[in-house]
Amino acid sequence: EAGVAQSPRYKIIEKRQSVAFWCNPISGHATLYWYQQILGQGPKLLIQFQNNGVVDDSQLPKDRFSAERLKGVDSTLKIQPAKLEDSAVYLCASSQPRTGIVYEQYFGPGTRLTVT
Amino acid sequence: GENVEQHPSTLSVQEGDSAVIKCTYSDSASNYFPWYKQELGKGPQLIIDIRSNVGEKKDQRIAVTLNKTAKHFSLHITETQPEDSAVYFCAATPRTSYDKVIFGPGTSLSVIP
Numbered sequence: 001e002a003g004v005a006q007s008p009r010y011k012i013i014e015k016r017q018s019v020a021f022w023c024n025p026i027s028g029h030a031t032l033y034w035y036q037q038i039l040g041q042g043p044k045l046l047i048q049f050q051n052n053g054v055v056d057d058s059q060l061p062k063d064r065f066s067a068e069r070l071k072g073v074d075s076t077l078k079i080q081p082a083k084l085e086d087s088a089v090y091l092c093a094s095s096q097p098r099t100g101i102v103y104e105q106y107f108g109p110g111t112r113l114t115v116t
Numbered sequence: 117g118e119n120v121e122q123h124p125s126t127l128s129v130q131e132g133d134s135a136v137i138k139c140t141y142s143d144s145a146s147n148y149f150p151w152y153k154q155e156l157g158k159g160p161q162l163i164i165d166i167r168s169n170v171g172e173k174k175d176q177r178i179a180v181t182l183n184k185t186a187k188h189f190s191l192h193i194t195e196t197q198p199e200d201s202a203v204y205f206c207a208a209t210p211r212t213s214y215d216k217v218i219f220g221p222g223t224s225l226s227v228i229p
Contacts, residue, residue: 042205042219091159097215107159
């Protein structure tokens with residue numbers, strides 16, 4: 001089966017500009033996650049979707065970050081305006097939940113964002 | 117909330133030697149502990165996991181151990197090969213959140229041929 005797709009793979013922008021990332025999860029996976037991975041750190045969850053609804057966005061800086069998952073499939077993550085500290089790899093992951101069972105998250109290759 | 121610590125941050129071993137990475141967690145209710153491998157330019161990939169009702173699990177050259185009392189767990193890689201070079205992340209999933217994964221800061225493993 002095809003994996004999680006993300007685009008673009010790399011993006012360089014100046015501070016205060018806006019940027020958007022796209023994610024296509026594995027077909028049939030109801031849960032989608034966006035993570036931020038700063039260099040030298042583990043991934044940190046930004047937002048979690050179940051189908052097209054938000055389950056957890058407690059770590060999302062909502063003054064500048066937004067995300068949507070229209071029709072419960074593809075998702076976009078937007079940053080506006082970007083700050084220097086937003087430089088990181090943005091990872092998308094998906095999974096298929098099963099009641100009472102912990103399930104594996106499948107990660108895409110990520111988008112490396114550099115803010116100058 | 118859950119906090120996961122990981123040591124060492126970097127590890128170099130000779131090919132054929134063993135590598136051990138150790139992690140601690142803070143939430144005693146956590147009950148699932150996956151390990152991810154991240155190669156350069158790729159996303160993390162699950163390599164092995166262990167549940168709180170099991171003390172040890174092995175898959176070929178990889179093994180994980182869990183000490184619930186001490187709240188720590190470890191990854192053991194035997195007969196290391198150059199392709200094992202990557203960043204390894206331990207993680208914990210709280211019992212109340214089957215769909216959440218809290219990652220440690222990672223260990224960069226280098227296997228020297």
